Each structure stands twice: as structure tokens, then as C-alpha cells.
Amino acid sequence: MCQYSKVPPSQLLPVIDDRLACCTPLAREPMTVEQAATAAELLKAVADPVRLRLMSMVLSYEGGEACVCDLGEGFDLSQPTISHHLKVLHDAGLLDREKRGVWVYYRARPAAMAALGDLFSTDLGL
Amino acid sequence: MCQYSKVPPSQLLPVIDDRLACCTPLAREPMTVEQAATAAELLKAVADPVRLRLMSMVLSYEGGEACVCDLGEGFDLSQPTISHHLKVLHDAGLLDREKRGVWVYYRARPAAMAALGDLFSTDLGL
């Protein structure tokens, strides 16, 4: 629980990102070396139980965003460790970050989520 | 290219697996610790550029299966390293393995692929 009393103010504007519109579905044709490298970076960021839970918490919070002070709970981990995991997700382009006063809010980037979804999509091209 | 002359015989029967029907979508509610652990194992297996390309090659091969002798090409890696990566994918439940004569054929497990797809699915529940 946050120990400060002020209420988080506004919603974040959705951020549009095209850096990740690279990921072909896994199943249609062999990936190129570059596609595989890019996709693997994304997947490595998310391939950790703590980071998966963090992503899932951010996504299911009201407004799709969450304060670090709320995210830290439920983990038996030190504050720097949580901060580290959030940084990994942010550096991979999966989470957006906004500081409001003393707090920092994280929000999932739709483009990155879509890129992950596309990787494992099974629709046959139409 | 395979150095043996015999032609790969039959198709594999599709394998039905329920061990992986565990993965809730990431976005609807916070994952449990167990869900995150299971999903992270799957993701870690696939979060490597070589393994991504291997998966993609297997999936896009005719009949959805591929011989190790064909998979090894296109990589600047030793045969044991390719074998190691295939084992990782197999141990994670992503690839099925069948030995036919001297060759070994790998085939993607639909249930595991579906589990990965579900993780990042954005459909809202219906």
C-alpha cells in the first residue's frame, strides 16, 4: 500500500510504438536471423516468473497502469530487485514509465503486447 | 542435407497434450505464482534466437515436421549445440520427437503452441 496520501491523478495517454512491428508469426515461414534476434529479446524480457506477474499485474490494474508502490507487494523480493525487473521490461519496450510526484507508474505498451501475440498467432494469413 | 537415401515414411499422428492447458491470458487478472512459474518455463524455452528459428523451421516444414539433419543447416553451430537446443524445446513440451531409422524427426506440439498463444491473446473473454 502506498504510504503517501495523494491520489494518482490522471490516465496516461496510450503510447503508440512501431519499433516492434517486426514480429512475423512463428509458424508461416522460417524466421530470419534478425527476426529471431528481435523476438528473442522481447521473449527473454518476459520469460521470468516475477516479470510475468508484474506484467499481468500492470495489465489488470484499473486503467491499465500501476504504481511501483503497489506492484512491490505480493513478492518476497527486495525493492531494488523489483525495480530491476521493471527496468528490464521497460528497456525491452514492454512497459512505459511515467513519474508523477514521488511515484512512478508503469503501463503496458500495446504495440509490444501485439508483437508478442502475433508471434504465436495461428491464424492462417487472412 | 541428409546423406542417407531413404525417404521419410509417414506422417506423425497429432499429439494431444493437456499438461499445458494451464496458461491464463496475461491481461485479464493477476497471474498466480504457479501460473507464472509454468508460463515462464515455456517462455524461457522459446526465448532464444536459435530455438526460435528451430521452432519456426519445424513449423513451416512440409507436414509440420523436420529431420534434425535438415534443421542443422543454416546455423553456424556444432551438431551437439543444435541437439541441445532441440532437447530444451522437447523437455519444455514444445516439440515432439520420433526416431525413424537413423533419423530423428521433430514436430511442434499443438497444445504447447496454443498455451503460448493464449498467454498473449487479447480477446476479452468470449
Next chain:
DNA sequence: TTTGAATATTGACACACGTCTATGTCCTAT
């Protein structure tokens, strides 16, 4: 301006991971 709280950064450490060489196993053809 000083204090205290929220978060990030740094540096250290143990462990996991990707790769290789060397070797083993299993199958087929001779």
C-alpha cells in the same frame, strides 16, 4: 531548508545458460 519516503543505481555474488570438444549409442548397409 531539512527530513523522510519512493524509486533507481551500483557493485558483488552465486547460479544458470550457450557453446564447444570428446565420446557414447543406435541404426543401416556392406
Next chain:
DNA sequence: ATAGGACATAGACGTGTGTCAATATTCAAA
């Protein structure tokens, strides 16, 4: 029975990763 090829396993080695304690930074309240 033997030889050779396809694939797996074992062991070694360097690098990457998750974690922590300690410290720095930034902001708000008093």
C-alpha cells in the same frame, strides 16, 4: 560381424542473470 553415419550425452569454460545490501536521487511535507 564390421564400419560408418546420425544423433545424444558428458564435461568444461566463459558469459549472462537474479538477487541482495548499500548508496544515490528526487520529490513533498513540515
